[in-house]
Amino acid sequence: MDFEGFFQQYWPLMALVLWFGYKWWNARRVKAMLPALKQQGALLVDVRSAAEFASGNAPGTVNIPLGELGSRLKEIPNSAPVVLCCASGTRSGMAKLVLKKNGYQQVFNVGKWGNLLD
Secondary structure (H helix, E strand, O other): OOHHHHHHHHHHHHHHHHHHHHHHHHHHHHHHHHHHHHHOOOEEEEOOOHHHHHHOOOOOEEEOOHHHHHHHHHHOOOOOOEEEEEOOOHHHHHHHHHHHHOOOOOEEEEEEHHHHOO
């Protein structure tokens, strides 16, 4: 099988691997930036449901479920960095898009909330 045939057959799998690789790399990058972001007064927002948040969360995080984010934007200052987390990084990625669309400049997705524990 030549490269073109391989690509045509396996491109969905390759795209999926690249997507998860990007999520992993970005979460590690943001995790490394956490000390500096916290020093700048970053707000840590967990966008999981209230029940998920109650079952375990990182100290210092505020729970604003993704479904409530649009109506609770006033609780998030626009002047400081915002670090988002959830169970896998997917909902926090969506939350990042919402905040960026609403004019927030410094928004970071750390992925899983456990990344905030170190």
